[in-house]
Amino acid sequence: EAADDVVNGALWARTSGKHWERLLSYANAGVTDKLERLDILGDGSAMFATDLSKGKIWRSTDMGATFPKKISTKDDLKTVAPVSATTLYTGNVGEIWWSTRSGTGWTKPDDSEIPASAAIINIGVAGDIVLVGAVGGVFISSDGGETVEKVGSDNPFAAGLPTIATSDMAFADNGILYATCPVPVTSDVMRCVVDLDNPGDAEWETIDEYQDSTGAVVYDETSFVAGGPAITLPPCGVLYVIDAMPVNTDTTPANYAGGLWRCTNPTA
Secondary structure: OEEEEOOOOEEEEEEOOOEEEEEEOOOOOOOOOOOOEEEEOOOOOOEEEEEOOOOEEEEEOOOOOOOOEEEEOOOOOOEEEEOOOOOEEEEOEOOEEEEOOOOOOOEOOOEEOOOOOOEEEEEEEEOOEEEEEEEOEEEEEOOOOOEEEEOOOOOOOOOOOEOEEEEOOOHHHHOEEEEEOOOOOOOEEEEEEOOOOOHHHOOOEEEEEOOOEOOOOOOOOOOOOOOOOOEEOOOOOOEEEEEOOOOOOOOOOHHHOOOEEEEOOOOO
16 A cells, blocks of 8 residues: 655555554655655556656656656646556646656647636546646546547636546446536535537536535546546545545535535436
8 A cells, every 4th residue: 555745755564553664755766756656557557756846757657656757747737647657647737748658749729619717626647538627627538549529518616726527437328527616605515417529518507506516536437537635436436536525514505515425316
């Protein structure tokens, strides 16, 4: 089990919490970065420790025993989405980039509708489909990132605030996406059906209200890997949302009170 230590700039491994071993830190020759993010591929074939502010990614292919590869990106980063040991997608402000050669050469979209000022919040990749949550909206590509289009022309997401998106487990068949935006009290959980040939025609609808979200994580082969911990659709098919509102019973109205929420039929 691995964990990152942002304050002390280190990556640690542990066995049931009883023994900790520092794997990567300033003590290692050449390591001068502040480690802020940790990504591990589902099959365990690679681990990536990232300094977002400097756009540096350390890669291990032996579960942290060694980190022989340091990947330099185009700029400082907002998010990282490893697809394999050699293929990575990254996002910063207004742009996504990807490399299929462990950072030796980076490519960006030929045509993108992501505003230049919009920070990328999360990226999910499933085959040639790339799902992007950004400040003010959701964007999608069906050709690996070459063309990135906005999902829905009507924008229900608050301007200037991050939007976090994930897909339904049966996205390949039903085209359903879910998204939320961290706005206190007024944040909704949204859903739409997207036609990959015409993403702009999608219409977002509210499927629940008053959920204030802080991120999203999905680890499932049938859905996109995207975001930080707040909206997730695991293999069981239940949609979970965790909010940032106070957890109490005194809030008025009562449905503003925070907590962990779930929907067992999110496609209904």
